[in-house]
Structure formats: structure tokens, C-alpha cells
Amino acid sequence: MAFKDQVDLIITSPPYADARHKHYDSIHPDKFAEWFLTFHEPFYNALKPTGSLVINIKDKVVDGVRHRYVWKTIEALGEAGWYSIEDYLWYKPNPMPGYWPNRLRDGWEYCFHLAKTKRPYFNQDGVRKPIGEWVESRLKNLGKNDLSRHNSANESGFGRDISKWVGKQTVLPSNVLTIPLVGKNKGHPAVFPVDLPLFFIKLLCPENGLVVDPFAGSGTTGIAALSLGRSCVLIDNNIKYCEEAVKRVQEEAAATTNEVKFEQHVIPYQLRFLQDAKSEK
Ligand SMILES: C[S@@+](CC[C@H](N)C(=O)[O-])C[C@H]1O[C@@H](n2cnc3c(N)ncnc32)[C@H](O)[C@@H]1O
Helix, strand or coil: CCCCCCCCEEEECCCCCCCCCHHHHHHHHHHHHHHHHHHHHHHHHHHEEEEHHHEEEEEEEEEEEEEHHHHHHHHHHHCCCEEEEECCCCCCCCCCCCCCCCCCCEEEEEEEEEECCCCCCCCCCCCCCCCHHHHHHHHHCCCCCHHHCCEEECCCCECCCHHHHCCEEECCCEEEEECCCCCCCCCCCCCCHHHHHHHHHHHHHHCCCCEEEECCCHHHHHHHHHHCCEEEECCCCHHHHHHHHHHHHHHCCCCCCCCCCCCCCCHHHHHHHHHHHHHHC
């Protein structure tokens, strides 16, 4: 990546290990951490010191058991110098239907927030959400325990001071993001919802900042970035998906042809790595 110290946020959903053979190159789970680490240096160098990397991913099930390539990858990134700032969960209220002998429907994925420093750019106020109706009715009936910090009855050490919420219109969200899955028909088999990159861009990228999605697929990150007034670079090694991304940012983020620049590059090292991985199977 040729953007030394220029990028505010890299947000991406990399190809899941071995998951999508029919659609695009995929990596064997045992090789995934090693493969992902080939991107460590370009990602690290491209980010500003205040920048962040968000990786949306989920461990694949191999022979009925969760393979831990995701944990290994995050640990390897930590050893390479990244700080694990937070693990967000993307909760899907409408997971794919199905039946498995030893597990239930899969209703969540990780979004790992990594950064070059312990204090990356972080705009909590950008993601505040309206205070829920339940809070309003709860605040109407404050008891004496609510008017000061109240230590929990089981002496767990956790306390609450609900009276602090009186008069507030918004609250900070938690690190569990409830976002429904999108339907298909986006010209790509693994599209994530626009609301996912939208949330992290508001939280981790300043206004007029630069967002990069290095495994961009159909360009969902681009739609989120442009609709929030951020610039965006989308990268994918499948020309078909790049074309789909251009079409989507024009249709869904009203980007004009002047605003979209399309370039083709060859990345010999990555191609070689993928070929090596394939021949070892
Ligand atoms: C999980 S999909 C991303 C989907 C995207 N978030 C969306 O909403 O459309 C991962 C993408 O990574 C691309 N990809 C796989 N290997 C790559 C590589 N070495 N360099 C760039 N892109 C790659 C695939 O073509 C695929 O489109």
C-alpha cells in the first residue's frame, strides 16, 4: 500500500479460510495467520499513528470443530506490534437457517479493533444512539437506591447511578452491534451490511479522513465512507467485484464518475503465495 502514514481507518472483511472456493481464492485455515501477516507491514505503514484496523471475521468450522485460525491471527498481529483495543461482536438477529448436529444457528461475528497506539482516534459521540423508551419509563420511577451510586445486592462490586441518565437524549452504545444480515443480489456472495462499516467509520475516522478496505468485494465500505463524507480506497483482486463496487458506489452513494477513479495493478507476491498454498493441498 503506497499511502505511508495517510490512512485513518482500514476496515475489512478478509476472505474466510477455505470458505468460498467457488467464488474466490481462499486460504487453508492452517495457513491463514501466516497469509494475513503478509499484509501486516503494508497496513501498518499506511496507517497514521492515530489510525485503526478493524477486521470482521469468524472462525470456520473444520470437521465439526471450530478452527482457531482467527485467534491465532489476532495473536500474531499482537506479536507484530498491533494493540488489541477492543473485540466487538456483530450480532445478527436474522442468522442463516440450518441444522447442525453439534451447534446452533450462527448469530454473530467478531470485529477486532486493532491500532498502532493505545490511544487511536476515537469519537464516542459519533456513535451515540437515542436513549431507549425503557430508560424513560425506568427514570420516571427512580427509587432511593437510584439517586446515588448503588452497590449491587450480591456485593459483586458493580454499582450503578441511574439518576445520571435523567435529561439525557442519547447514550453510548455497547460493543455488541445489532445489525441484520442483508439480502443477496449485491453481485457478491459475502456482502456485509452498510451499517457495519458505517458504525466504525463514525467511531474511528475523523471527518474528511481516509478509509481503506483492502478486501473490498462489492464495495460496501465505499458506500458507507462516501455517504459520511470520507474518502475511500477499495482494493480487491477480482476484477468482477471491482466493477460491481464501482457500480454500487455510484448507485447507492450517488458518487459521480468524476469522483470514482478505477485502477488495475498486479501484486505478484500475493498471487505467488496463493498458488503455493493451493499446490500444498
Ligand atoms: C469477504 S469478501 C468482502 C466482502 C465485502 N465486505 C462486501 O461487503 O462486499 C472478501 C474479498 O476479498 C477478496 N480477496 C481475496 N484475496 C484477496 C487478495 N489477496 N487481495 C485482495 N482481495 C482479495 C475476494 O475477492 C473477496 O471479494
